[in-house]
Amino acid sequence: DAGVIQSPRHEVTEMGQEVTLRCKPISGHNSLFWYRQTMMRGLELLIYFNNNVPIDDSGMPEDRFSAKMPNASFSTLKIQPSEPRDSAVYFCASSLASGGGGQPQHFGDGTRLSIL
Amino acid sequence: DQQVKQNSPSLSVQEGRISILNCDYTNSMFDYFLWYKKYPAEGPTFLISISSIKDKNEDGRFTVFLNKSAKHLSLHIVPSQPGDSAVYFCAAILRGNEKLTFGTGTRLTIIP
Numbered sequence: 001d002a003g004v005i006q007s008p009r010h011e012v013t014e015m016g017q018e019v020t021l022r023c024k025p026i027s028g029h030n031s032l033f034w035y036r037q038t039m040m041r042g043l044e045l046l047i048y049f050n051n052n053v054p055i056d057d058s059g060m061p062e063d064r065f066s067a068k069m070p071n072a073s074f075s076t077l078k079i080q081p082s083e084p085r086d087s088a089v090y091f092c093a094s095s096l097a098s099g100g101g102g103q104p105q106h107f108g109d110g111t112r113l114s115i116l
Numbered sequence: 117d118q119q120v121k122q123n124s125p126s127l128s129v130q131e132g133r134i135s136i137l138n139c140d141y142t143n144s145m146f147d148y149f150l151w152y153k154k155y156p157a158e159g160p161t162f163l164i165s166i167s168s169i170k171d172k173n174e175d176g177r178f179t180v181f182l183n184k185s186a187k188h189l190s191l192h193i194v195p196s197q198p199g200d201s202a203v204y205f206c207a208a209i210l211r212g213n214e215k216l217t218f219g220t221g222t223r224l225t226i227i228p
Contacts, residue, residue: 004159031214043160043205043218056215091159097214102148102167105216107159 002026004108006092012114018080021111024073025094033105034067034077035091043091049075050097082115089113119143120208122219130227135193137222139206142187147211151180151191154203154221163204164191193224201226 005024013019025032033048047057049069057067064083069075079086089112093105121140129135139149147168152160166173166180166189173180179192193200206219 033214033216042220045215045217048214050214093159095214102150102165102209103214104150104162104165106162107152109157109159 006108006111010112014116016081019082021077021090023075023092029094029096031095031097032075033093037089084115087115120217120219122222124222126223128225129196132195135196137191137204139189145210146208148209149189150207152205196226198226
């Protein structure tokens with residue numbers, strides 16, 4: 001079975017450029033999560049969607065970051081304009097949320113982003 | 117404010133022995149706890165979870181223990197194998213929520 005697919009795996013770009021990260025969740029999963037991992041802050045949740053609707057974006061650092069989920073099989077995380085401090089590994093995860101909670105999230109292999 | 121803490125950044129264990137990874141939390145409203153394993157250049161992989169109403173959950177070589185009064189959980193791996201060498205993250209979920217709050221991770225090295 002295909003897991004969560006993220007693209008690109010690596011992105012190197014110059015400060016000020018727009019960056020778009022992409023994610024395809026596991027088919028049938030109804031929740032999607034974007035995380036960022038840095039040495040200083042570890043793994044932190046940026047935003048999550050349930051049934052394509054953003055539920056909690058309190059982790060989005062600032063207005064330069066935006067995320068969309070136009071359908072159940074695709075999501076993007078966009079940074080515009082990018083800054084060197086945005087350099088990190090960005091993970092996408094999906095889960096089949098149920099009312100009882102505790103469903104494990106399944107992660108993609110991440111996008112390593114470097115802003116020069 | 118770090119609500120989920122893994123105080124040991126690294127741990128080395130002899131192959132075949134027991135590995136014990138520890139995690140402490142501060143929020144008594146956490147409802148589920150999960151352990152993830154991460155290899156370099158890969159995403160975290162779910163290992164095992166436990167509900168706050170239980171004190172133990174076992175899956176093969178992996179057992180998670182929860183002590184609610186101490187706000188402490190641990191992951192036991194026995195016997196440890198070389199393939200267990202990875203970074204292990206503890207995570208917690210609040211009741212009625214889906215947000216995972218992660219600890220900072222513990223790097224486990226299994227010595228052959």
